Amino acid sequence: MQIQQLTYFVAVARTRHFTQAAEESGVSQPSLSKQIRVLENSLGTALFARERGDVRLTPAGEALLPHAQEILIEVDEGLRAVREVSGLQRGRVRVGATPSMWEGIMADALVAFRSAYPGIELEVTEGGSRLLTRDLGRGALDLALVIVPLRGDDPDLVATPLLRERLVVAGPADGSGLGPGPIRVRDLEGVPLVMFREGYDLRDTTTNACLDAGFEPTMAIEGGEMNAVLRFVEAGLGYAVVPSMVLASRPGLRATPIASPELTRTIALAHRRTLAMPLASQAFRDQLVEHLHGLAADQLGDVDLIG
Structure with a gap:
């Protein structure tokens, strides 16, 4: 059973006409009819009764229809969610930082990110570098601003110096x-x-x-x-x-x-090496670097940017 077959099935069930359903679906009528037959064969029963041009659902078709409609709705919602995330309209970033970073520049960095991506949820954690690297290793954080060199023996963590x-x-x-x-x-x-x-x-x-x-x-x-x-x-x-x-x-x-x-001390942005960084996390990283480079010298104080 394929999504496209269910799409054709629902179209025929709605129009009660194979040719009209094919036109609405943007395929030829023979191709649509073939896919309906393949679906019926895979289910082992007819879904439509075809008599002298009259198309109606069989009991099996009546039973399948609400489930097929629900599946197509869920697929559509899933595709829309993916498009929203890929377009950074939705998503979540779990970021940790040391207390001094939250006291210093991170609050303004969050404001800048929220302004650029209002649909992205932010979840923040404050703690020492040992706690943050542990949470990164456990998958509880996507990104963390930590002090390098990293402590511990997790080879899966990679850190890029920023400050x-x-x-x-x-x-x-x-x-x-x-x-x-x-x-x-x-x-x-x-x-x-x-x-x-x-x-x-x-x-x-x-x-x-x-x-x-x-x-x-x-x-x-x-x-x-x-x-x-x-x-x-x-x-x-x-x-x-x-x-x-x-x-x-x-x-x-x-x-x-x-x-x-x-x-x-050197502060780096750390993440897991083996996991593909989510798009929202990539956006946060890029926005943070842009924010840091946009700060004036008097705002940075005794802080040097790296790279």
Whole structure:
């Protein structure tokens, strides 16, 4: 049983005339009649009674008709859905990013994408790079902005670097202490630090930089997410090593540059290698890159575009 055969069957059932059904279907009458016979043979029963020019449905034809009509409706809906998705009128993008990216440029990137593709659903996840790469590997995300190099041993993940951002020390805007800088990493010895929770790359970066400089970091408070860490710094509980972009909307905080050595991290757009990227995800990727390149230098701050 083929879709085209069901189409011809429904046309004959509606018109009660083979020639008229053939004309409406855009085929010759012999071709239509042949396909109806093939359908009847495959079902093992006649679908039409043909008597002196009168065409009517047999009981078998009456039984098949509503199902054939429903099948054709479903096929039409399916084709329309495919056309809508291929035309990016519908679809879904599941994208993850680190908290600093959501704090920085990703909200505006989502606005730009929504404006260009209002019919595409957006599902966002915020988390550290370890969580995001795990979700990518499980198929729970289509795309993720993560810190590279990727951690873990999943060879199916591929990441394309987009940004390189410089890290700064965040402190209260009206407080004393570190001053305007720039400072050296070893100047942080004995300075109370507000530390991110386990699993955040910023925690590892800060700890490793201090150890490389020859001292253990002094933790004033630890275990926070990005918003909590910045709030603790605003409250005067300590300082934190963060990407400069997260301070753009925090007038209560001041950034002190780190110059020796300069601390940076690279953000990449990651996805699964073995799965064809959905059209909606491809559109999001392209729109994101276009948005980043459209940002002015003062909007990017201490961020360099890659490529």
